[in-house]
Amino acid sequence: LMMSLRRQGALGVNPVQVETGDLDEAIDVEEEEEVTAENPCLNHHCKKGKVCEVDEENTPMCVCQDPTTCSSAVGEFEHVCATDNTTYDSSCHFFAYKCSLEGTKKGHKLHLDYIGPCKFIEACMxxxxxxxxxxxxxxxxxxxxxxxxxxxxxxxxxxxxxxxxxxxxxxxxxxxxxxxxxxxxxxxxxxxxxxxxxxxxxxxxxxxxxxxxxxxxxxxxxxxxxxxxx
Structure with missing residues (x-):
């Protein structure tokens, strides 16, 4: 009997034991669900040039990214040239600008042409x-x-x-x-x-x-x- 009591004391009064790992995992899932509920944008995907924002009802939606929020280019290798023969600091800056032209003829025709600064191409004879x-x-x-x-x-x-x-x-x-x-x-x-x-x-x-x-x-x-x- 004493041995039995000692064992119960070691395990706890409640004979039903819960493994710590299972408890931690359950807590992590609950916390993740709470974070997702607080920030619906975590699981809301937006295409290049757009970022996720929530409206007054906390519903996620994609809006055009502000080019000033793009990281500055480290070097010329991050620059890109578009079909308007304009060099953009990075693909982030380009897609953000293209998004601002969404629904326009100019925006429809504007595409990323190649990586690197625009090169001077002489007019054909x-x-x-x-x-x-x-x-x-x-x-x-x-x-x-x-x-x-x-x-x-x-x-x-x-x-x-x-x-x-x-x-x-x-x-x-x-x-x-x-x-x-x-x-x-x-x-x-x-x-x-x-x-x-x-x-x-x-x-x-x-x-x-x-x-x-x-x-x-x-x-x-x-x-x-x-x-x-x-």
Whole structure:
């Protein structure tokens, strides 16, 4: 009996014992629920450029962030360049400014262009603008031919696309085999016009995905522009 009393004294008068770890966990959950109730913004997600605030009824809502609340940039590597050719201190400053233009045509067209300060890009000369479509077509043609040459096992192109590119590939080899007059090249272009413009149609189809509507948005064009940014 004395041994039994001593054991009860060690454990406590109440024979039902609660482990300290379980009690602490229960307290943590209660405290977390209390904090969430006091601050509904803890579990309310806002997109870039917006922060969470509560209204008079303590309901969370997203509002545009004040750019002055963004942290100052540590260095130029934090600067970003937008499509308005303006350098912003950081992506935080940019998205906060873009949010302030929400619902406007300017805001709809404004996008983050690339990381780093905006670079000076000289205006294109008329001759360069005239050459651009041909240079773009040749670039896309070279991309397609490269994919065709590497497409033994990777299935980078569909069977139908392979047939179209094979004609381009064989024609390219034929033209490289010797010298040809401008008249002959012009005749070849007219004769095989659909073959020459296929790379442009192919690239358009690759980009026109979200949604497939026959138009290219700024977002859809971004992968094509990225390699061209200086």
């Amino acid at each position: 008329d001759a360069e603008l005239n050459e651009f479509p041909l240079r773009m077509r040749d670039w896309l043609k070279n991309v397609l031919v490269t994919l065709y040459e590497r497409d033994e096992e990777n299935n980078l192109l569909t069977e139908k696309q392979k047939l179209r590119v094979r004609k381009i590939y064989e024609n390219e080899k034929r033209l490289q085999a010797g010298e040809h007059s401008l008249d002959l090249l012009a005749h070849d272009f007219d004769k095989n016009y659909n073959m020459y413009i296929f790379p442009v149609h192919w690239q358009f189809g690759q980009l026109d995905q979200h949604p497939v509507d026959g138009f290219l948005s700024h977002t859809e064009l971004a992968p094509l522009r990225a390699p061209l940014i200086p």
